[in-house]
Amino acid sequence: MSPLIYMIIISSLTTGTIITASSHHWLMAWIGLEINTLAIIPIISMQHSPRSTEAATKYFLTQAAASATILFSSMMNAWLTGTWNILQMTTDTANILLTVALTMKLGLAPLHFWLPEVLQGTSMTTALIITTWQKLAPMSLILMTVNNLPPKILIIMGLTSSIIGGWGGLNQTQMRKILAYSSIAHLGWMAVIAPIMTNILIMNLALYLMMTTTMFWSLVLSKSKTIQNMSTTWTTSPAMATILLLTLLSIGGLPPLTGFMPKWLILEELTTQTLTAAATVMALSSLLSLFFYLRLGYVSTLTLSPNSPQTKYKWRFKPTTPTLLMSIMTPPALFLLPLTPMIIF
Template identity: 70%
Template sequence: MSPLTTTIVMSSLATGTIITMSSHHWMMAWIGLEMNTLAIIPTISKQHHPRATEAATKYFLTQAAASAMILFSSSINAWSTGTWDITQMTNPTASTLLTSALAMKLGLVPMHFWLPEVLQGSTMKTALIISTWQKLAPMALICLSINNLSTTILLTMGALSAMLGGWAGLNQTQTRKIMAYSSIAHLGWMITIATTLTNITIAALLMYLFMTTSMFYALISSKSKTIKDTTTSWATSPTLMIMTMLILLSLGGLPPLSGFMPKWLILEELITQKLLPMATAIALSTLLSLFFYLRLTYTTTLTASPNTTPAKHKWRFKPLTPSPLLSTTIPLTTMALPLTPLITN
């Protein structure tokens, strides 16, 4: 795309999210979501590759269906209550429809099938945008309307997402699909706690954004699209690979890294609310996610490729300079645990 087109598309992407996050009227929220969707479609399909076109089509159909459900649910609510206010979604049918629509927007189980396929068909940078920025608007709507959403459905979807995100990620060799299932698992944790404390949800979302951005930029810098690619990444930049190992362990939620903070706070709150089976289920599901994070850690930092490897040796080519963004996100991804008291207060 030309610089002018890229500027227009990215501006529309940002504006759509901001409109949705700052609106109180359902129609304005819907318009923001539509702007967001229409701006990301050319970004996904700009490769002019059949896989990219397929990903763009899947994304468009899913998001259009979810937006239509949001408009339908808000119309039902306005018909019965006479208000279009986002915080006044009191009609039970409308609330259930809205919960399903926002779950589809985010990619929660059982409406998660589009996310791994779309990420796999996109470029790394587009996959990063879909995994991070595109989650902001639906999460803002969930936080605004959480008092009227179905708690049972949200808790069920959260637990299933946390478990399936770990379970389905075990079988993947593509790093983008691994990050997609990682995203589903993290969103499951956020949705589980959204029913109780939205401030912990926002803290978990921010930490997820930092960790995912760091991980994607590390993969972009090392040109690692599959697990096999990571085995030869050490020679490109040993320092970056050590940082990648820490990012992966943080994604897994191991102390004393930052990723431990949201999981710790969420489990503590679930236990306080007497939701012990839920807390146990999602804590055990983390072990599944941790397995494929550790597998990536092993291939990235603990595997020295032999000289006869069939993979292309990356040190024969000019390596990419790591993004300046990494110098901001990596410290937040690995060393933000001492900030926990600020969040709990």
């Protein structure tokens, strides 16, 4: 792809998210979502393979359906109330439709089926964009309308997503599909806390972006696309294998790493609000996710003998992938837990 065209597409991708996050009119928010969707389609299909074309088609159809539902719900609210203001969604039917559309855009269960398939058909870098940057625009709309969205639907979808995100990742061998189910599980935690306390939601989203970026970029640098590829990471770069293990444990939510912070605060808030059953289901579902994170860590670093394993090594070429992004994201993705009181209060 031409550098000029690539720059235009990336600029459009950035502009669409900024327009949606900064608008108060539903038509402007919808326009931003459409710009965002149309900009990511060429990036997904850039590999010119049947699998990438299939992924781009699935992504386009899903996002177009969700955007149309958002426009329909906002038109229904404007018809009944006379306002297009995002903050004044007061019609119950429109709010239910909006919740369904935004959860479809995010990939929450039971509307999650497109996310693993789309990620599997793209490159690692594109999958990183889909699981991080593409979540910002729908999440900003949820933050603006969360006072009007039905809390029961959000909590039920969050519980379902955390269960399916943990359960679906157990049977996968492809890293992109595993991280897709990991994203579904993390979004489930965000959906559960969204109607209760939005500052924890924002904190969880920020930490999710840091941890996911670190995880994807370490896979890009080690050129690991399957669990089998991860078994030779240590021979290529011991430091990378160590960072990979710590990042996996952090995403799984083990103390004293950063990923423990949002889970701890969300479970505490759920029990404070007497949602003990929901907190129990969330805690048990996180064990499912933790199982396949530990399996990845076990394969990549914990099964090594003192001698070199008898496998075909990846060639040790000089790394050409820039490491600045990973250098910035790794420390906060691992060591932010002691700063919890400063972040919350």
